[in-house]
Amino acid sequence: MNNTRWRxxxxxxxxxxxxxxxxxxxxxxxxxxxMGLRDVLLGxxxxxxxxxxxxxxxVSLHRLLLAILHRVFGPRDDAEWAELYGGxxxxxxxxxxxxxxxxxRFDLFHEKYPFYQKGSIQRQSVTKLWPVTRLAPEIASPGNxxxxxxxxxxxxxxxxxxxxxxxxVLLHPFTVGGLFGLLKGEKDKxxxxxxxxxxxxxxxxxxxxxxxxxxxxxxxDPEFDEPCPSTPEDxxxxxxxxxxxxxxxxxxxxxxxxxxQSRRVRxxxxxxxxxxxxxxxIIVKGCQLRPTEEIANYETxxxxxxxxxxxxxxxxxxxxxxxxxxxxxxxxxxxxQSTDTHTQPRSLRWIAELxxxxxxxxxxxxxxxxxxxxxxxxxxxxxxHEVLPVSTRYFSDRNLYSQLQRxxxxxxxxxxxxxxxxxxxxxxxxxxxxRDEINNLRKAINATPTYWASLEVPFHHFLxxxxxxxxxxxxxxxxxxxxxxxxxxxxxxxxxxxxxxFAVSGLDGNARNLRAAVxxxxxxxGRLNTLLAQEAPGLELPA
Numbered sequence: 001m002n003n004t005r006w007r008x009x010x011x012x013x014x015x016x017x018x019x020x021x022x023x024x025x026x027x028x029x030x031x032x033x034x035m036g037l038r039d040v041l042l043g044x045x046x047x048x049x050x051x052x053x054x055x056x057x058x059v060s061l062h063r064l065l066l067a068i069l070h071r072v073f074g075p076r077d078d079a080e081w082a083e084l085y086g087g088x089x090x091x092x093x094x095x096x097x098x099x100x101x102x103x104x105r106f107d108l109f110h111e112k113y114p115f116y117q118k119g120s121i122q123r124q125s126v127t128k129l130w131p132v133t134r135l136a137p138e139i140a141s142p143g144n145x146x147x148x149x150x151x152x153x154x155x156x157x158x159x160x161x162x163x164x165x166x167x168x169v170l171l172h173p174f175t176v177g178g179l180f181g182l183l184k185g186e187k188d189k190x191x192x193x194x195x196x197x198x199x200x201x202x203x204x205x206x207x208x209x210x211x212x213x214x215x216x217x218x219x220x221d222p223e224f225d226e227p228c229p230s231t232p233e234d235x236x237x238x239x240x241x242x243x244x245x246x247x248x249x250x251x252x253x254x255x256x257x258x259x260x261q262s263r264r265v266r267x268x269x270x271x272x273x274x275x276x277x278x279x280x281x282i283i284v285k286g287c288q289l290r291p292t293e294e295i296a297n298y299e300t301x302x303x304x305x306x307x308x309x310x311x312x313x314x315x316x317x318x319x320x321x322x323x324x325x326x327x328x329x330x331x332x333x334x335x336x337q338s339t340d341t342h343t344q345p346r347s348l349r350w351i352a353e354l355x356x357x358x359x360x361x362x363x364x365x366x367x368x369x370x371x372x373x374x375x376x377x378x379x380x381x382x383x384x385h386e387v388l389p390v391s392t393r394y395f396s397d398r399n400l401y402s403q404l405q406r407x408x409x410x411x412x413x414x415x416x417x418x419x420x421x422x423x424x425x426x427x428x429x430x431x432x433x434x435r436d437e438i439n440n441l442r443k444a445i446n447a448t449p450t451y452w453a454s455l456e457v458p459f460h461h462f463l464x465x466x467x468x469x470x471x472x473x474x475x476x477x478x479x480x481x482x483x484x485x486x487x488x489x490x491x492x493x494x495x496x497x498x499x500x501x502f503a504v505s506g507l508d509g510n511a512r513n514l515r516a517a518v519x520x521x522x523x524x525x526g527r528l529n530t531l532l533a534q535e536a537p538g539l540e541l542p543a
Contacts, residue, residue: 012269012276014108014161015492016115017099021162022061024209034162038099044210045089054164055385056137059201059371060170062382063301065213067236067258072098076221077163085214100303107166109269116168116237116259118244121266125183128281129268132159135167135173137380158277164267171283172262173197178378180263181284181330188246191285194262196296196474197375199302200328200384203337215366218300218350220254227346228254228298248290257298261286273288293317295525299306300346303335317343322372322384327452329388329459333408335370336394337401344395348487352396364392365464389460391467401464404479406535407488412456412498413531418451422503423523428516429507445506451499458491489532500524540542 014021014427020034025048032051039046050065052058084090099322100128105113112119123129133139139157159167179192202299204215222230234253237244237260244261251257263286267278287294295316296304303320320334320342338344354360368388374381393400426441427433433441435497462484469484470477480488504517 005431011111012109014165014269014276014401015103016106016108016165017103019162021165021222021390023166024027024048024050027208031483035282037065037068038095040209041068041090041095041099041442042092044213045208047209047267048207049212050209054136054166054170054383055371056170056174056373056383057166058367059203060173061166062203062213063173063258064169066217067216067255068095068098069213070220070258071236071255071283074215074220075088076226077219078354078357078359080220081214081354085359089210095491106447108267111243113238114267115165116172116261117265117266118286120243121183121264121284121292123268126282126284127184128181130181130283131157132164132267132281134163134279134283135159135171137170137383139280150178156279158272158279161269161278163275164278168265168267171265174373174380175262176373176378176380181282183284186246186284187284191246191263192288192292193288195260195289195299196302197373198321199295199299200321200323200335200370200372201301202303202347203301203369203371204347204351205369212348216301216347216350218347227300227350230254244286246285246288246442248288250289250294251298254300260289262288266314269284295319296343297451300350301401303342304346305334305342306340322374322383324374325449327456328370328384328386329456330408330411330452332388332463333401334407335368336390337396337398338403346526348395351392355392355396360392362393362396366390366392367509374393380498382515392466393466394463397477398481399477400467402490403485404463407466407485410489410532410535411459411492413491414528415451417524417527417531418496418499419448420506421500421520422447423518425516425524426518429513431512447499447503447504450502451495454495454498455491458495461493462488489535493528493532496524496528 017037019036022035022037022040023032024035024040025032027046027048029048040050050058050061050063070089073080073084073090075084104110106115107114110119171194173194173196175194177191179189180191182189186281204212206212206215218227220226222234224231228251230253234255236258244264246264251260264280264284268280269276269278270298272279277349293315296319297391299319304317305312305320307316309316320331322328329391334342335344336348338349351360355362355483368390370386370388373383394404411474422445423438423442426438426445429441430437465484466480469482473483504520507517508514
């Protein structure tokens with residue numbers, strides 16, 4: 001096979017409005033297909049979902065589409081939102097007019113304004129080019145050796161234009177901080193992470209792509225600083241003539257934030273085996289969102305904790321993010337509603353407002369998808385994509401929310417008791433142990449992850465059961481008193497006992513080990529019965 005590769009100085013073109021590059025699954029189709037921006041937006045009502053093998057690409061592409069829709073349609077208030085939603089599809093003419101007006105700015109290889117890139121960067125602007133794999137966290141590359149799936153450093157990898165475009169959209173929000181290349185004459189390599197690098201990003205998934213986009217489309221009225229502080233210059237990145245600069249600044253508004261350019265990038269297309277590909281890329285420091293705590297003022301799809309005791313250099317409103325040792329469902333109460341300790345994503349608060357104003361049915365049951373990454377210094381260690389089946393009632397009904405908090409607290413209490421039991425088991429298994437010996441054995445018999453993993457599926461069932469187990473008492477809805485809370489308590493009890501059995505099942509059958517196992521079972525079951533008995537009176541239906 002002729003593996004000829006050459007660079008030619010003619011201008012290539014790959015316009016994202018027309019060319020197929022967004023992976024979607026049409027209604028009734030079993031596989032995905034690629035579509036351009038125009039076809040995706042105009043046909044969103046006939047598309048089941050937008051989904052990429054990379055969850056980070058999936059959520060990034062949704063945010064790109066939302067930026068276009070906000071620019072075209074607003075909506076300025078609930079009435080405009082309801083009118084748009086009630087139409088069942090996006091009005092074609094305003095979209096056609098907008099995409100035609102800015103058509104050239106969506107060209108991935110435009111000479112002056114390449115999409116999501118800095119057009120003034122040329123090959124001679126740097127001393128070194130990165131392989132295109134630097135765009136993709138799943139693939140190892142120099143500077144990204146710790147990756148999600150692939151730990152080999154490929155040579156000569158080429159991306160098709162559609163693939164390069166998808167990862168380019170991912171790069172700006174999810175890029176990690178660290179040292180990047182320099183343009184000639186620059187000195188500062190250090191660049192902050194993208195705005196979503198430490199965030200768990202939520203996305204409500206509707207029955208069609210149209211519904212999904214509408215359910216995540218908040219009020220946009222920059223005149224009244226909705227949904228965030230705004231200036232008259234607010235616009236998406238592709239509308240601006242000025243180049244991205246490596247400066248500290250705040251977004252000019254929501255559209256600027258949604259299309260935030262964390263890096264200055266330039267893709268270099270070439271011809272390989274008769275087709276256009278991208279093998280090399282320049283990635284250098286771009287806009288730096290500072291102070292970083294200001295993200296809480298602009299982001300609508302992330303929950304934030306409140307840290308009133310934050311010291312100098314600490315974020316008083318850190319985003320809720322993923323933890324390697326903790327599934328997000330355990331913190332679902334932090335996402336669903338706001339309290340004195342945290343604020344729910346504004347996209348979910350908007351849903352609650354639409355329900356309160358009669359613009360959206362309260363009974364909607366939808367998948368709530370949560371996306372994010374966990375980083376290790378300047379590398380992405382892993383990504384997470386979790387799905388919770390929820391009713392929109394969880395975003396506004398305080399009685400339902402209180403029962404959810406209570407249920408999660410039960411699970412945490414039993415988990416803590418399991419930890420204490422395993423700690424004592426480790427002590428009982430060793431004659432005259434020191435602290436290090438106890439810690440090492442405790443790690444070896446750690447069954448706590450088994451406990452939490454075995455509760456994940458029951459929790460998904462519980463979310464739907466709790467909302468369905470609804471009764472009216474004195475005209476007020478109450479939840480869980482029929483069967484849901486009791487079923488959840490049974491699931492917790494079973495998960496705790498199975499986890500402890502998992503810990504003792506691998507022990508040798510000597511007398512000390514058998515005696516320690518018997519004591520552990522007795523201690524744990526006694527505490528388990530006490531904990532759950534304390535909850536039982538609260539399960540009686542209020543008078």
